[in-house]
Amino acid sequence: MQREDRALAASPASPAPTGADAAGQWGLDPNTTLTRLLALNARTHGSRVALREKALGIWQEFTWAQVLDEVLAVAAGLEHLGFTAGDSLLVLGDNRARLYMGMLAAGALGGYAMPVYPDATPAEVLHFASEAQAHFALAEDQEQVDKVLELREKAPGLSHVVYDDPRGLNNYRVEGLIGWEKLRDAGAARLREQPALRNEIIQRSRPDGPAVFVHSSGTTGKPKGVVLQQRNVLAGVSNAFKGQVFGFEETILAYLPMAWIGDFAVTMAAGVALRFTINIPERSETVLRNLREIAPTLYLAAPRSWDNMLTTIRVRMEDSTPLKKRVFDRFVALGIAAERLKLEGKAPSTAQRMLLRLGEWMVFGPVKDQLGLSRMRVALTGGEAMGEDTFLFYRALGINLRQLYGQTESSAFNSVQAADEVRLHTVGRPLPGVDCRIADDGEILLRSGSIFSGYFQNEEATSKTLVDGWLHTGDAGYVEKDGHLVVLGRVSEVVRTAKGERYIPGYIENRIKFSPYVRDVAVLGTGRDHLCAMVCIDSEAVGHWAEVRGIPYISYADLSQKPEVIELVAGVIRHVNQAQPEGLRIRRFVNLHKEFDADDGEITRTRKLRRSVIDEHYAAVIQALYSDARSVRMKAQITYDTGDTGVIERELALKDL
Incomplete structure (x- = not known):
């Protein structure tokens, strides 16, 4: 059996294990590529649903075999247009199945898939296009196509624009503009004419080749380019898997901005490596509605998103009857009190536990069902600190919400709270495979296979960030006696x-x-x-x-x-x-x-x-x-x-x- 088969081959007859035992049994090895893992999934679980996308009110399904066929055909089509290793593919739009598959196709050819925030201004897109000297763009719809076409005068090298949604584009007569279906069909024809090309594309990408081209947040200037290698993102997934952050065959909702490393790490890297069922909402405005329809087992959201959901709950309760509001407030207060006891290392009384079981039946269960949180096994938050009230509220509902600490430069996964060791002020212990130490000035330093090799064409910034194999995160913090990491904020923001x-x-x-x-x-x-x-x-x-x-x-x-x-x-x-x-x-x-x-x-x-x-x-x-x-x-x-x-x-x- 080849390395990728040993890496993540799972028997469809039995559920995949999780944790350290699973890591040993499945041999989760980052020294492969997403393309090869995708081919493995198609070979061993080809009929299993990989992607679901809501379009015109209907969930459209794609199996692993169909996703592989689509990715390879588009890769062959891009290559026919002149896309080669080292080329960049700008990706503009909201979460769409074809945009994800286009990113995988670019990576299969050894190219840089560069997702851009859908609300990015033309100036920002121009900066990214010029930085990578991009010749290709993949756009969701007419709005994003127009944005790219406007840039051609300032970025004349941007010669090919592929679009997903054809609405409004039928009358466009622009050189280099091509629809997804036409590109895919051209690539599929190449694969039929050249039978060896299919496997050649599968094997072409390398562990040290690019997986995705993302950008730092840019708080102190223009965002810096971060190219994460295939082995970087897969090492991050391996670390998180061994740390029991998630397991095989989770169900997720792919709604986070595609330009954020958190989305690529969970949706694409973990999604392909661990065979997630990836569900894509119809629009950003329908996320909460689609969340209820899907009821994911894994959900990652920034604190502000959890706050917004809590606001929605409280607004609905304000509009309910006085009796329902009193019952809701009573059981939520009881649940929060029980969670405070747990945080202090104490156990709720027998009477409290009995009342909480009643609360699950009367309040907590129905609320979780209405929100789409009833099947949630893994609930994560990261990016910034979460408020105590919000954190305790969700845990009172019975949702095992945990804090995650990650960065773009480290493929999103640094540390996470264990399910039974949740604290308000920490981000948990560093994950297996992640070394952490604190510099003399209080800066958090990290070392792991998930860490990037340097900023894109920026040696000065790289030399300051990567020193002797350690990533200087720019975050201030400390490690408690039991190994829990506390993040205080940016070192550069320490002022007097x-x-x-x-x-x-x-x-x-x-x-x-x-x-x-x-x-x-x-x-x-x-x-x-x-x-x-x-x-x-x-x-x-x-x-x-x-x-x-x-x-x-x-x-x-x-x-x-x-x-x-x-x-x-x-x-x-x-x-x-x-x-x-x-x-x-x-x-x-x-x-x-x-x-x-x-x-x-x-x-x-x-x-x-x-x-x-x-x-x-x-x-x-x-x-x-x-x-x-x-x-x-x-x-x-x-x-x-x-x-x-x-x-x-x-x-x-x-x-x-």
């Missing part, structure tokens, strides 16, 4: 007040964002006598809060300046201040009249603050916060979806605490 108080703004910001009423916040205070904050309210949560209380408003800006809303946010900050040292309490804040926007350059596509841009855009507000002014008139430039810019103006109230 004028009085010498040392703090990390992101640490305080995350705790303020634990409130469902706060979407974003920027904490100020470097070199100042005290801390201040600029807050972006969550329009949905605060809007519903205002409606329930009969507070009228006409816009986000209007809502943000309502005295009641200002006092609501003040209460949130006062609560956070209670846990802060006297010198690090926020003394003044302002509710901004707009959200921080990626199109305005204020945050990254993963919603991380670009502090230098925020300091520039809101210089007048910052100056007013550190003065005796009671309000400030703010003019702000905004960027519309079309790329045009405009200016909005508003009087903002400044609140003392």
Whole structure:
């Protein structure tokens, strides 16, 4: 049996094991490629469903055999157009089955599949296309095709554009524009004419060849290119598998942005290696509805997504009958109290356990069924800290929610909390295969086969990030006596007040964002006598809060300046201040009249603050916060979806605490 057969061959007659025993039995070996594993799945589990995609209200299914045929045909078609090893394929759009298969096809040919956020501006797409000197693009629909065609004047090398959805494109007469079906059929014809080509493409990719070309978040400048090798992403999957993060044949919902490493690591790398059933929602707006239809066994979401789901639950309960609301609140409070006992190492009483079983039947089970969480075995959150209330709520429902710590440069998987060792302040122990140590300045250093070999054509940044085989993560943290890792924030964000108080703004910001009423916040205070904050309210949560209380408003800006809303946010900050040292309490804040926007350059596509841009855009507000002014008139430039810019103006109230 060849190496890839030994790697992940599982008998269809018995369920695949998990954990260390499974790792030994199946020989999960990262020294193969996604193409070979895909071929293995087609050979051993060809009739099993690999992909489901919701289109026009109907779930369309693709087996492993069909996915392999499609990937190989498209690879042969791309090669016929001139795509070779080292070429780049821009991928633009929301999650679509063909876009995923196109990425696998590019990797099979030794090329760079480069997914781009669907809401990326033309300037951002141009930066990526120019960086990789891309000649090929794979676009979801007319909107994304138009975006690519606009770039041709500035990026003339972008000669071939493949599209998935033909609606609106039938009358386009553009050189190099080709539909997916035509490309696939041309490739399939090549495979029929050259019988040896099929296996040759399967074997062509190498473990040290590219799997995906993604980008760092770009909080301090333009995002840096990160090429992850096939063995990098598969080593990450192997580490996570051995750490019992997930097992074979999970059911997942592929809804995360394709340009985020978390999506590729779970959907493509783990999905192919461990034969997940990958379900793709119809649209981003239907994710919650499709989640209920699928009821996945594995679900990864950022804290904000879990917060949004919790907001949805609470909004529905506010609209229910008083009796149902009382029953819900009673059992949730009971469940949270039991979870607090577990976190303290104590066991709930017999009476509590009996009541919780009743709660599962009356409240928890129906809520999980309505959300599509009834079959969930693995629930993960990562990217930033999660609020205590949110974390305990889901665990009270019986969902074993755990914290994950990962980075783009390390293929997404560094550490994760064990199912029976969940703590609020840690991210668990480093996974098997991941070495971790703390530098003298408090920076977290990692070493693993999942770590990339360097930034794309950026030796200076690489030399600072990879030193003697260790990845300098840029995160500050420490390891507790029992091996649990605690992440405090970015090392570069460790700053001091004028009085010498040392703090990390992101640490305080995350705790303020634990409130469902706060979407974003920027904490100020470097070199100042005290801390201040600029807050972006969550329009949905605060809007519903205002409606329930009969507070009228006409816009986000209007809502943000309502005295009641200002006092609501003040209460949130006062609560956070209670846990802060006297010198690090926020003394003044302002509710901004707009959200921080990626199109305005204020945050990254993963919603991380670009502090230098925020300091520039809101210089007048910052100056007013550190003065005796009671309000400030703010003019702000905004960027519309079309790329045009405009200016909005508003009087903002400044609140003392």
